[in-house]
Amino acid sequence: DNGSTASCTWQGKTFVITAGPTREAIDPVRYISNHSSGKMGYALAQAAANAGAKVVLVSGPTQLATPKGVQRIDVETAEQMLTAVQQQLTDCDVFIGCAAVSDYRVEDIAEHKIKKEQNSEPPKLSLVQNPDILKTVAQSANAPFTVGFAAETQNLKENALSKLQRKQLQMIIANDVSEPHQGFNSDQNSALILSKDSEQSLPTMSKHDMAVAIIDAIAKRYFDTSN
Ligand code: CTP
Numbered sequence: 001d002n003g004s005t006a007s008c009t010w011q012g013k014t015f016v017i018t019a020g021p022t023r024e025a026i027d028p029v030r031y032i033s034n035h036s037s038g039k040m041g042y043a044l045a046q047a048a049a050n051a052g053a054k055v056v057l058v059s060g061p062t063q064l065a066t067p068k069g070v071q072r073i074d075v076e077t078a079e080q081m082l083t084a085v086q087q088q089l090t091d092c093d094v095f096i097g098c099a100a101v102s103d104y105r106v107e108d109i110a111e112h113k114i115k116k117e118q119n120s121e122p123p124k125l126s127l128v129q130n131p132d133i134l135k136t137v138a139q140s141a142n143a144p145f146t147v148g149f150a151a152e153t154q155n156l157k158e159n160a161l162s163k164l165q166r167k168q169l170q171m172i173i174a175n176d177v178s179e180p181h182q183g184f185n186s187d188q189n190s191a192l193i194l195s196k197d198s199e200q201s202l203p204t205m206s207k208h209d210m211a212v213a214i215i216d217a218i219a220k221r222y223f224d225t226s227n
């Protein structure tokens, strides 16, 4: 800890944080997923716990150890992630959606391994849209202070601001995932922290340092606006 967040800042408050990828089955041996490592979400969970919060981490499949003092709930699919998150909402002051949720899932999961038929057309996957977990939380009754991420490869600020508005978030962390050695699976990150009326740019730093900076930025706004 670099000392910028006192260990009692978030005493008595509960964070629910999603992290990692989701995994959507095609058949019993195959799935659709993405390159998220979970590192940023796990770093946020650790930083919030270090700052005194109770932290529930709802995690897709990752290779990471559970951060110290954090309660972890493991899920695979977007639908399971939504259900797990909703079960935590009765006690949630801050929600951070850091997971790389699969936007689509396979409409009909094959019961058995799909076989390679000779001389026939390749199978076509029919996809349906997954629920938007972040938007569902932000628009729920008694919604917590809701923070999203935006992974973009172009028009970073514009795309992130439109997500902030569309999903009715209090804050969004915009990541340019087209920059090399950043974002997905990397140890480093740079970001733009956007809210309705403020903007803070974070230079390239470790995900650990970025997590501390993000938890600090949330504290500044949270304790400003909530009575
Ligand atoms: N998110 C979510 N549930 C989904 C999709 C996204 O909770 N089904 C959350 C992510 O955790 C992230 C934010 O929404 O905090 C933005 O994710 P992103 O993929 O950048 O945005 P989308 O709204 O999915 O739009 P698109 O992928 O088209 O850019």
Ligand code: CA
Pocket: 101, 102, 103
């Ligand atoms: Ca998406």
